[in-house]
Amino acid sequence: MFKVLVSDPISDLGIQKLVEATDVAVDKKPDLSEDELIAVIGEYDALLVRSQTRVTARVMEAGKQLKVVGRAGVGVDNIDLEAATQRGIIVINAPDGNTITTCEHTFAMMMAVARHIPQAYLKTVGGVWDRKSFVGVELRGKVLGVLGMGRIGSEVAKRAKAFGMDIWGYDPFMTEERAEQLGIRLSTVDDIVRNADFMTVHTPLTPETRHMIGSAQFEVMKKGMRIVNCARGGIIDELALVEAIDQGIVAGAAFDVFEVEPPAADHPFLNHPKIIVTPHLGASTVEAQENVAIDVSEQVLNILRDAPFTNAVNMPPIPATLLKTLQPYFALGEKLGSFAAQLTEGAVSEIKVSYSGELADVDTQPLTRYIVRGVLAHHLGREQVNVVNSMHLAKERSVNIIVNKTKESRDFTNLVSVSLRTKTEERLVAGTLLTGYGPRVVQIDKFPVDVAPEGNLVLVSHNDKPGIIGKIGTLFGNNDVNIATMQVGRQLAGGSAIMVLTVDKAAPKELLAEVTALPDLNKAKEIILY
């Protein structure tokens, strides 16, 4: 039974799939302090959070069983990604579910700041009928600067067009074509800062974006501009903003997010007549909360059940088309890695992976992660190594990883071969996917074979002499170990050969010793593939 802890307010409807799963038990414990979370996290396989819970390195360390942290939302700045990667904890988010909701909140804030709605509301309900103090400005015809043209920024731009705004956007990943498609001007931060009547930021908070709008930018801004932050506190320097408002440069600001949340009672935004605030409500709609909770629950279930998943934040994303091509190879890759590791004696210093055939044309990095997982898991335990931390663990252990690709593949449409080097030897296992048969191991060292990589195998190396097969069969029979399949591979008649047996249960050590003691036998080794 997998145990899942939900430590922030997450939609009940959204996590229904998790709650109803018969292999999952869900506990809800909101508002835990870091120490309280540390005290309980040890028994959980998954943790579901929003932006409140701080998932620090200490929390990860205490999470001895923790396999996944699911963020029901976009920003993962409350999660120590480095610590997660080092421990092989997968961090996933739900990047699409709250885009429209946050975009709409940005608009609500932009209109509210243009028309002084919160200030006018307060005065009106206070009994003062004041129509003079709240003359606003139109959005129509104004330059809207958008910093960060990702999911939310792009949606803001689309809606701003309907308001007749002139949109200038900046994003390091935005092309001219994309800008043209959206009908916006591809600009620079400096141009936007100098020309915007309204400005809104939609980037993550990174060392690069921290205070990307500060005193230097406010100094050159158009007098009377208005600024909105529904992304992350800290992208706009809060103190520099207050100064710019007080100097008459900025006419108004609308903030949903703060450098420290919740802000201190004496935070300068909280009583400022020209700054309107909301308590990080960007994603807070019924629809968005349901969407993100559904998305994150599905992926958490996949991860717990060792099924393919998407939206991992601490590993490179795999585009859907690439995933479709590679997914069938993941299990094969991991098994080839594991097979090769079990063949090899001593510490592995190099993993050489070769992709031949059609696979040479695609980005095989995700598959390499599975192969490396297979190799390392043999020594470190499958629980400790996964596709998130496999490359990191290899690097930590100074294991050199070499990947070769060639479009030529003589006998198969695709061939994946894994060879491992240690101080004393180099061993190779190659496999392919055969239509109708699934994953097959087709080469072990220099010997061609055809073996399904699953269950208990025994690999025997011997000299190709008459009678050997019979003797081995008898020994296995005497020990009550049933041989399901047997494959013999050799290069030359009478030369060295290998035999791969698939057996119905693990072969006892004594049996393997007996086999090895036969004349013309070199070695008998058990290989277990899950």
Ligand SMILES: NC(=O)C1=CN([C@@H]2O[C@H](COP(=O)(O)OP(=O)(O)OC[C@H]3O[C@@H](n4cnc5c(N)ncnc54)[C@H](O)[C@@H]3O)[C@@H](O)[C@H]2O)C=CC1
């Ligand atoms: N207030 C709230 O409740 C919510 C806030 N957010 C926040 O909104 C922000 C944007 O979210 P999405 O659009 O979903 O993310 P996204 O990843 O789709 O877009 C972010 C964009 O920022 C761009 N970017 C990165 N560095 C930049 C720089 N130095 N200058 C300009 N652009 C830069 C990236 O290239 C990317 O296109 C995130 O910080 C997210 O955490 C998201 C949802 C709710």
Ligand SMILES: O=C(O)C(=O)COP(=O)(O)O
């Ligand atoms: O998704 C995001 O990045 C958000 O900021 C939303 O945060 P929340 O889930 O409302 O705490």
